[in-house]
Amino acid sequence: MPAQYVVSGPAYAAGAEGDTIMGLDGRVAFVSGGGRGIGRGIVACLARDGADVAINYRRDETAARETAAAVRALGRRAEVYQADVSDWAAARAMSDAVLRDFGAVDILVNNAGIASRGLSVAYTDPAEMGRVVHTHVFAAFYLAKLFLPTMRERARGDIVMISSSATRSLAANGAPYNMAKAALEALAKTLAKEERDHGIRVNVVAPGLVETEMGRRLARAVRGVRDIHELDPVSPFGFVCQPEDIGNAVAFLCSDGGRYITNQVLYVDGGGFDTRRTRGQV
Numbered sequence: 541m542p543a544q545y546v547v548s549g550p551a552y553a554a555g556a557e558g559d560t561i562m563g564l565d566g567r568v569a570f571v572s573g574g575g576r577g578i579g580r581g582i583v584a585c586l587a588r589d590g591a592d593v594a595i596n597y598r599r600d601e602t603a604a605r606e607t608a609a610a611v612r613a614l615g616r617r618a619e620v621y622q623a624d625v626s627d628w629a630a631a632r633a634m635s636d637a638v639l640r641d642f643g644a645v646d647i648l649v650n651n652a653g654i655a656s657r658g659l660s661v662a663y664t665d666p667a668e669m670g671r672v673v674h675t676h677v678f679a680a681f682y683l684a685k686l687f688l689p690t691m692r693e694r695a696r697g698d699i700v701m702i703s704s705s706a707t708r709s710l711a712a713n714g715a716p717y718n719m720a721k722a723a724l725e726a727l728a729k730t731l732a733k734e735e736r737d738h739g740i741r742v743n744v745v746a747p748g749l750v751e752t753e754m755g756r757r758l759a760r761a762v763r764g765v766r767d768i769h770e771l772d773p774v775s776p777f778g779f780v781c782q783p784e785d786i787g788n789a790v791a792f793l794c795s796d797g798g799r800y801i802t803n804q805v806l807y808v809d810g811g812g813f814d815t816r817r818t819r820g821q822v
């Protein structure tokens with residue numbers, strides 16, 4: 541357990557003094573798209589804090605198996621499951637397998653996602669709209685629907701949706717992605733109200749630019765840089781956000797420390813990019 545999260549005092553009376561607030565021991569997490577990118581960072585942080593993890597992937601089996609091996613090296617259980625989560629039948633078959641293997645899921649992280657092509661609505665192919673919305677929204681709905689029955693039977697459940705700071709700006713040329721992430725947040729806020737009486741917390745984590753395959757592509761397309769690290773000097777705190785920064789936020793929300801937090805959107809974007817022409821001015 542990381543020592544920096546040790547807490548004590550009456551607020552944590554349920555645990556002995558010196559307990560960590562990040563403890564996820566005995567809990568089972570399912571992470572969609574957990575094999576690489578932000579999903580891998582989330583898996584790593586949940587496993588570090590004690591969770592066993594079911595890792596979903598779509599195409600990249602090698603990455604998923606590497607991620608699972610890293611979890612097992614921490615002494616936690618990890619299994620990998622191939623499924624296109626935007627496909628109801630595939631998601632259902634996968635959830636059956638996960639529940640057979642683990643018995644239940646306590647933490648559901650809807651992370652799997654794809655970017656849109658960056659075209660205006662006038663030039664957006666309806667097929668692209670369908671693909672993006674299905675991947676972000678229908679998949680999250682499917683997985684919540686599939687895992688909720690067993691989650692409701694547990695002492696506590698957590699659902700975390702990985703959205704994007706794109707929902708703050710809703711910038712031009714991003715309709716499929718903007719619409720998908722806005723709908724994902726709507727699903728989270730609806731679920732938060734429906735599931736509170738079942739002890740299930742539902743929150744959204746909304747990253748800004750993160751160093752992943754998607755982030756590198758975005759940095760090239762939108763910011764015009766070949767290497768994402770060219771953006772370090774203009775990034776908050778002098779570096780581009782890393783997958784573990786998102787994973788730490790997810791792990792906190794699912795921990796005892798996050799027990800009173802539901803129905804919230806947590807932006808993990810360092811406060812956004814600095815738009816001043818000259819930095820360091822006060």
Ligand SMILES: NC(=O)c1ccc[n+]([C@@H]2O[C@H](COP(=O)([O-])OP(=O)(O)OC[C@H]3O[C@@H](n4cnc5c(N)ncnc54)[C@H](OP(=O)(O)O)[C@@H]3O)[C@@H](O)[C@H]2O)c1
Binds near residue numbers: 598652747
């Ligand atoms: N990177 C950023 O700057 C950024 C910023 C804000 C929000 N986000 C969000 O964070 C999440 C993760 O993004 P990322 O940056 O890690 O992207 P990434 O590097 O492109 O990885 C995408 C992940 O999603 C999985 N995936 C995609 N479609 C899937 C499907 N239909 N079924 C199952 N898995 C699927 C991929 O699995 P396979 O590799 O197996 O295909 C992969 O694990 C996404 O929801 C994204 O919108 C990213």
